[in-house]
Amino acid sequence: xxxxxxxxxxxxxxxxxxxxxxxxxxxxxxxxxxxxxxxxxxxxxxxxxxxxxxxxxxxxxxxxxxxxxxxxxxxxxxxxxxxxxxxxxxxxxxxxxxxxxxxxxxxxxxxxxxxxxxxxxxxxxxxxxxxxxxxxxxxxxxxxxxxxxxxxxxxxxxxxxxxxxxxxxxxxxxxxxxxxxxxxxxxxxxxxxxxxxxxxxxxxxxxxxxxxxxxxxxxxxxxxxxxxxxxxxxxxxxxxxxxxxxxxxxxxxxxxxxxxxxxxxxxx
Amino acid sequence: xxxxxxxxxxxxxxxxxxxxxxxxxxxxxxxxxxxxxxxxxxxxxxxxxxxxxxxxxxxxxxxxxxxxxxxxxxxxxxxxxxxxxxxxxxxxxxxxxxxxxxxxxxxxxxxxxxxxxxxxxxxxxxxxxxxxxxxxxxxxxxxxxxxxxxxxxxxxxxxxxxxxxxxxxxxxxxxxxxxxxxxxxxxxxxxxxxxxxxxxxxxxxxxxxxxxxxxxxxxxxxxxxxxxxxxxxxxxxxxxxxxxxxxxxxxxxxxxxxxxxxxxxxxxxxxxxxxxxxxxxxxxxxxxxxxxxxxxxxxx
Numbered sequence: 001x002x003x004x005x006x007x008x009x010x011x012x013x014x015x016x017x018x019x020x021x022x023x024x025x026x027x028x029x030x031x032x033x034x035x036x037x038x039x040x041x042x043x044x045x046x047x048x049x050x051x052x053x054x055x056x057x058x059x060x061x062x063x064x065x066x067x068x069x070x071x072x073x074x075x076x077x078x079x080x081x082x083x084x085x086x087x088x089x090x091x092x093x094x095x096x097x098x099x100x101x102x103x104x105x106x107x108x109x110x111x112x113x114x115x116x117x118x119x120x121x122x123x124x125x126x127x128x129x130x131x132x133x134x135x136x137x138x139x140x141x142x143x144x145x146x147x148x149x150x151x152x153x154x155x156x157x158x159x160x161x162x163x164x165x166x167x168x169x170x171x172x173x174x175x176x177x178x179x180x181x182x183x184x185x186x187x188x189x190x191x192x193x194x195x196x197x198x199x200x201x202x203x204x205x206x207x208x209x210x211x212x213x214x215x216x217x218x219x220x221x222x223x224x225x226x227x228x229x230x231x232x233x234x235x236x237x238x239x240x241x242x243x244x245x246x247x248x249x250x251x252x253x254x255x256x257x258x259x260x261x262x263x264x265x266x267x268x
Numbered sequence: 269x270x271x272x273x274x275x276x277x278x279x280x281x282x283x284x285x286x287x288x289x290x291x292x293x294x295x296x297x298x299x300x301x302x303x304x305x306x307x308x309x310x311x312x313x314x315x316x317x318x319x320x321x322x323x324x325x326x327x328x329x330x331x332x333x334x335x336x337x338x339x340x341x342x343x344x345x346x347x348x349x350x351x352x353x354x355x356x357x358x359x360x361x362x363x364x365x366x367x368x369x370x371x372x373x374x375x376x377x378x379x380x381x382x383x384x385x386x387x388x389x390x391x392x393x394x395x396x397x398x399x400x401x402x403x404x405x406x407x408x409x410x411x412x413x414x415x416x417x418x419x420x421x422x423x424x425x426x427x428x429x430x431x432x433x434x435x436x437x438x439x440x441x442x443x444x445x446x447x448x449x450x451x452x453x454x455x456x457x458x459x460x461x462x463x464x465x466x467x468x469x470x471x472x473x474x475x476x477x478x479x480x481x482x483x484x485x486x487x488x489x490x491x492x493x494x495x496x497x498x499x500x501x502x503x504x505x506x507x508x509x510x511x512x513x514x515x516x517x518x519x520x521x522x523x524x525x526x527x528x529x530x531x532x533x534x535x536x537x538x539x540x541x542x543x544x545x546x547x548x549x550x551x552x553x554x555x556x557x558x559x560x561x562x563x564x565x566x567x568x
Contacts (some may be wrong), residue, residue: 027392098282128314
């Protein structure tokens with residue numbers, strides 16, 4: 001066989017894998033860009049490469065407002081995640097476990113916010129707040145973030161509940177566990193990974209939200225808002241450090257969870 | 269807390285809640301649904317109300333009175349039809365690109381990744397962990413006309429020598445495509461993953477070549493994922509204005525940009541409200557038509 005044919009065969013067999021490598025390179029290009037430029041020597045803007053430095057990483061709060069905005073984002077993220085996860089998990093249990101009148105309407109009400117463009121959600125909430133003369137700030141941002149996160153929590157937790165083996169709960173009840181005890185010792189621990197995943201999702205949705213936050217935040221600054229506003233006059237390298245650090249932290253959490261699952265699967 | 273349903277299995281009918289269970293259901297549902305009712309449904313009505321208001325005549329910016337002025341809608345459509353056209357053109361193009369880029373990727377993860385499946389899925393959503401605005405700005409730098417990406421594409425004649433990428437519609441579509449790609453890949457993956465591999469093998473046994481099996485077996489079976497993925501990409505893309513603002517110029521603005529500027533730069537709430545409402549209505553009509561045509565009722 002000639003090498004040409006061999007090469008063509010090899011390419012045919014591995015085309016999909018080569019494509020995969022290229023696709024992931026594409027996905028990671030801007031992330032790598034952000035990371036590289038977090039080590040750029042600081043100046044008013046962070047657009048051209050001026051040389052390597054660790055200065056931004058050792059002192060990420062150098063630029064005024066950047067850490068203030070980050071702190072606001074974290075506070076808002078935690079508050080809205082807690083509320084959205086609790087409310088969404090409750091709805092998910094009702095939907096996954098019971099048939100009742102109004103189930104279809106409930107499902108529709110959960111689905112619609114996900115099918116509405118953000119700018120419409122943002123504009124409608126802002127008109128409500130303006131009509132009611134509500135002061136824009138932390139409260140209105142948290143209200144908005146909970147609103148758009150609930151649906152995602154419901155979908156994620158519902159899927160987890162549906163995948164449970166009902167025989168585990170039956171076994172608990174056969175062993176004379178009451179309803180509450182069965183829920184606390186069997187159901188909740190089994191659903192917990194789903195709830196944790198949903199909470200992580202809700203947090204990342206809140207932390208990264210720009211459009212809705214921009215409409216309902218008044219003069220409270222958040223990290224995405226800070227970056228967007230400073231895009232015109234130059235983003236400090238500190239913002240790239242925070243962006244990279246958040247990325248690394250989130251990846252570490254996800255990979256640790258994955259590793260934990262692998263090891264457990266091996267031990268079982 | 270939740271009463272344990274005796275035979276709550278995905279395949280079996282759920283029990284109808286009665287008596288005490290009904291009370292449990294109510295307790296579970298009310299807080300969440302109330303939140304969505306007050307902060308999602310009610311605002312849609314205030315938005316509708318605002319969209320037919322006219323300036324109060326007091327001269328104070330931001331003061332409007334309800335006059336049921338439906339002509340607002342005609343004014344908005346005639347003034348901003350270009351913006352609507354661009355919004356839908358860009359988001360349809362980006363959705364098509366996402367499908368083209370995302371399908372092989374989802375296929376690879378579903379059928380060829382083995383134990384690395386979950387890891388690869390995490391890598392697909394990795395961009396979500398860097399700030400949306402930061403990565404869009406990163407694309408602005410990467411795709412700048414004097415950057416190495418554009419110059420090497422010109423060098424190999426993939427794009428014409430005199431083409432500008434910086435602040436062009438091309439950059440806007442590229443940005444939208446990149447930012448919404450995970451919304452396409454995840455539903456595609458979950459519907460490909462559910463396909464019984466024996467059906468694909470059977471296609472091969474019946475002398476279908478790779479392409480025929482893909483066209484006649486795999487792709488039709490993955491239709492629910494294609495529908496869900498295209499909708500989850502198209503809907504947020506058509507309302508997006510960050511990509512147009514950061515990657516485009518003043519001739520690439522979309523409906524979202526106008527809504528934003530009508531709210532914050534020009535205090536003109538009725539126009540912004542009417543624009544948002546029309547955007548939502550058009551999306552709803554397109555989605556219903558599309559779902560009918562694609563022949564699936566499965567939305568999420």
